Each structure stands twice: as structure tokens, then as C-alpha cells.
Amino acid sequence: MKINVDRERCVGAGQCVLAAAAVFEQNPEDGLVELLLPEPSQDLHAAVTEAELICPSGAIELQS
């Protein structure tokens, strides 16, 4: 699994961090998403899929 985030679409709601704190972080300055692990390991896939689903702006894109 490979993750792309579109920081321009991100609205800084932080839903992704709640779902998968190991993978996503909010930039302390602008609050927008930062990717910690662009290619997360298998055990994180469920949490990442959850993040993609609940992200309110469609800023997270997954490629399997």
C-alpha cells in the first residue's frame, strides 16, 4: 500500500491522525496533514483505510 496526501485539499480536521497516528501527523504550523509513513506496513492498513474513509476532504489517496 502506498499513500498520497494532497495538502492543498486537506482542511486540517485531524481525523486521519485520530485514525492512524503512526502514519499521519498534523503540521504544527498550518495544521495540514504530513505523511510519516508513505508505505505503511500490513498491520497499519486497516487504520489507514479508516483514515482515508473519514477524511472529510478526500485528501488521502491509497494505492494498493
Add this chain to the structure above:
Amino acid sequence: MSSPDAIVVVGAGAAGATTAETLRRQGYEGRLTLVGAEPHPPYDRPPLSKQILSGRWEPDRIRLRGPEVYDRLGIDVRPGTAACRLDPAGRAVELADGGRLRADAVVIATGVRPLTLPGTEGVSGVHVLRTLDDALALRDALALRDALGEGRRLVVAGAGLLGTEAAVAARGLGADVTLVGTAPVPLLDLVGPQAAGLVAAVHRDLGLRFRRGRVRGVVGRGGAATGVLLADGTHLPADVVLVAIGSLTNTEWLAGSGVPVGDGVVCDGLGAARPGVWAAGDVAGRPDPRTGRRRRWEHRTQATEQAVAVARNLLAGAGARPVAPLPYFWTDQHDLKIQVFGEIAGTDSCHLVEGSAAERRFTAVYCVEDRVRGAVAVNLPRSVPRLRSLVETGAVWTGQPTQA
């Protein structure tokens, strides 16, 4: 209930699209249809009054998922298809195009539509803002110039989130803008007095006029708007009028279905309205455990979180669990990014946590009897996780109250 093998999701906005996606991701393998009245595949609404109206983004940027995602997940997305009747006894959804879809379970995600002013139907120059088509029509109307090259005169009726954001975007397009609202300053109840004060200052700096009052009607000549009339008799000239005074739920198609409808679809804490019928998003009225009252939320993150919960509960049978997502919304007002958790209206004290209004970045919590019920962050996104948890736990605030 035995597990469903045909599910119809009605309404292809954020709530409907997320419900359909979640059903698949939770392992549902039966037939899955997502019908939406709008001609577009699912897209995101918040940018309409921000990046789309201001012209910074083109429409393809707000698409929620590419068509390949729905193909891959086996979701039959049908834009341009309105549902006109729900027949729970016959387990079917009837479509305006004459089609009929079998449905073991139905999810109602038909959202809301704007309230209009009486007598404005068909009057040119009068706009609402809910859909992509609305946003593009308003953008086009505001792009016009008069013979002297002057921008349009816009009056925005209603100074809520929608009205204020649209007013800011319209200023950016060169329009002469008057915002009319009933509160002493826009957004007072929604974001609290400190943040509302900053918003008012930003509006003034942008040259946006605010007028306290209530728009009673539109004045026109030859089928075109020439101004608005306020309840106190004042006449405000306008070439374009945006009506942003609230919304109505899209529930007419449920008439005679036995689905309880009040302010929206009346649901329980699981998101169910009756056996096999569920609702999510702006249209859903749910019990709010924080206040004990039933209410609807018109917030983007509620739509997705309710949708995820409804999809899970629909498939969970006896394992369904009530969910009450924490109320949250954000608004962009020029260079102010405001994020609000819980509810500020109805609280009895306010405490500044960080920063200050003078620095134009601060966070504050709002309490009822010292328990945190609401929180606001202005240009301080890094503090948001902490604020969220203070509201979520209803933490007791022990600091000193600050003057509002």
C-alpha cells in the same frame, strides 16, 4: 434481520458516498446502488463557498473519489437519478425515471436544500448556494461588470457560515457586498464573541458591509432583481442577491413510506429510522446524548462519521452500537481559520487558553458550570487535538474565567 443482499443508498453526497464505501470495506458483497439527484458524481461541498466561488479551484478538484474507485468497489453510482418513493413493504425504492430498485435495506442520505424567499422563483439575479451548479452560476453572475467596469452589487441575505464565506469570496471577485443578518455580529453564536470579533474586523478590512436586519423580500423589475427589502422597510439596491437563510430537509419523497419525519428523518442512536431504513448526514435527526435532545447537524465531518457508523450498524445486526460523533466544523474567513468543537451557544463562561485575539491566534474553551462544552481555535491548528479531548471528556475547567 437476515443479512441484506441488495442495499440502496439514496443521495450521493458525502454521507451517501461514504456509506456505500464503508459497506464495501466492511465486507458487504451484495448489490449496492448509490442514486443521486445531481448530475455529478459525489463531490465535496465546503469548497463551494471557498475555493470554487473565489475561482481558485476548478470543479474537478472537489470530486470525492475517482470513478475507478467506485468501479473497483462494485458500487453502482447513478448520478442524475432521483428517488421519488420508498416502499418499505415492497422493499423497493422507486425512481423518477420510472425505475424500481429492490432494497433489503435503504440508507437515506438526501441532505438539505436552501430555504428561499417567497416570490423569488424565476427572478433572475437571485441565487442560492448548495450545489456545484449553484456555485458556478453565482461565480458567473459576479464576474459581470457594468459599462464603467464596476463590479456587481451583491446583497447576501443571511450571515451564517455560508453567507459570510460567500460574501468574502465575492469581495475577492470585485463585487460590492452587503451582508444582512439578524445577530449583532455575524457568527456570534457559532464561533463565540472573541472569534466573531476577529471575523467582523476581517470583513471590515475587506470592505464588506454588514447590516443588521432581516431580508423580507426581493425587489425586481422585468423579472430581474434590483434590490432587497428589509423588515424595517429599508431598501438595499442589488444586482445579485444570495439567499443563505437556512435549509429544508429533502424528505418529501418519503411521504407515505412510514418513515418518521420531523426535523429530518427521525433516527435512533444507531442511525435507524425503522427496520431496514437508516439515515445519515444533514438529513438525519439523531438523539444527542450531550443534551438529551434530538437534532440534526449540518457539518461535513458529521456526515462522514455518521455514514461510517450507519454502514457498520446496518451490517452488524445485534452487534450495532450507538454513535454520537463529536460536533465539529471549521470555517475559513479570508486569513482566519476557525475550528469549533462542541457547541458554544448556551455556555455560561469562557476561558482563554492560548494566544490572544490581538495576535489573531488563540484558543478558548466555553463551559457550562465549569465543564467544557465547546472550544474554538483561531489560526492555531496545532492545539486542536487538545481542545477536542477537553470537549469530548467534558473536562472540568479549573483556570480563571476571562472576560468575553
